Amino acid sequence: MPETLQEDHFAKAAKRHFEDADYVHRDSRLPTADHLYGFAAECAVKSLLLRFTDVEMGPSNKPEIAHPAPPEDDPDRTLQFGHINELVKEIKLLAHGRSGAPLHAAVDTDLRAFRRWRVSARYSDGTYAQAEMVQRRCDAARRILVLHEQALLNGRLP
Secondary structure, X not given: OOOOOHXXXXXXXXXXXXXXXXXXXXXXXXXXXXXXXXHHHHHHHHHHHHXXXXXXXXXXOOEEEEOOOOOOOOOOOEEEOOOHHHHHHHHHHHOOOOOHHHHHHHHHHHHHHHOXXXXXXXXXXXXXXXXXXXXXXXXXXHHHHHHHHXXXXXXXXX
């Protein structure tokens, strides 16, 4: 039996997190929905990065790429792709290559919805989660997942 690739794990996780987010969102459990929408978008973007750019899985089990303009004091530096709020900034660095530019163009606006999303919010009391913000992140995650599905079907980014 062939080994499942990490990009396939990310793709399945994206769908699972999104479906769970919708379920709890319908029950007005906004903090949990918000958290899961962030993970859904993150997983879909990581799947796209692994499929359509020079990003590879690194030894720390995070997607990474050689820094396109490494600092002089660390010429071997790599960029590791963390949570969705970090991807907002990091994905711009992929735009230097032919394959990165279409991905950046396709997800840039939607990623901005997650700029202030934090994985550490899972430890909060949840009062930060306002209905309008959660809906905005839901819509952004949905568009990213649709883009992901279209890219898988077409074998390319738009």
